[in-house]
Amino acid sequence: MRLDIDTCLKKASVCSPWLFRINAGSCNGCDVELATTALIPRYDVERLGCHYTGSPRQADIVLVTGPVTIKMRDYVLRVWNEIPEPKVTVAVGICPISGGVFRDSYAIAGPLSRLVPVDVNVPGCPPRPQAIMEGVVLAKQIWMKKLGILEG
């Protein structure tokens, strides 16, 4: 591998994909689990180098919760488009994956895969923190493949 600035930056950044949360009309159950994953020392997601960021422009992995409601659809797409490539989209909970209990409702524009390409799904209502950690590990693998660091 050539040793230029791009490669060095890529290699240096593998350790720390930053996470960004989008609440697309969630009931907050999955958001609480996401906060649990990050904020309390018992399930410390920062051991994976992940860190929650407040700005979509700094994010690498985006975690979407909630069935994308009609009202939230435009905002979700706007924020999602602000995240720089390469990005990895993780659907957390059954709502963004399949619509869950809200499927076929008049107020739902989702599931999420209808609007944006999704890479990893973490089903559950809500998923337990360890399952979210597993999803973040899978997302990190995809992210490293997209950066060209991991073969596959």
Place this chain on the structure above:
Amino acid sequence: MSSFLKILLKNVLGGPSTDPFPFGPTFEPKRLRGRVVVDPDKCMGCGMCRNSCVAGAIDITKDAESKGWTITVWQDSCCLCASCRTYCPMKAIEIVPDWHSAHFEEDKYSRIEQHTIEYQPCAVCGKPVRVLSLAKAQELYRNDPDVDPELVRHMCRSCRQIKDAEAHVEILEAIPRKAPKQDAAAPEAEAKA
């Protein structure tokens, strides 16, 4: 103050409280709801699970040639409310604590619990019939030592009724009945009553 010191001492001596997952094993509560599992031996295809499923994750499709049915649970739509487990009259549905649910997008529609259950011919008349599970048959006929659960679970409903009537013919004949018309049996029945 002393309670604070107690907690401090406990934390200092107890080691790290961080769960080692994903670098090591994690704990698993016994009653954790992780995944729905259907027991194909017990399911009778009544559809109570489909009716009670709030997320519409369960589907029961009858075979077009009425050879059986297919029960499908889509794990990515199941909200693990356990309504199906509560309302299943045969206790065929259980929820196992297998929480490893994270998967890639291409596996989205393959994470299903699917069983095709076929009818079998009745042991007496040969009509297609759903065979009862042996455990359920033993439970139902536990007070009836004359009935063979292995045979009776392979029989259709009308054959079971006929067999039951044959077994209890003496008792049935002893019961006084009202005669539908005025005939010779009527005065006897009235006299008995």
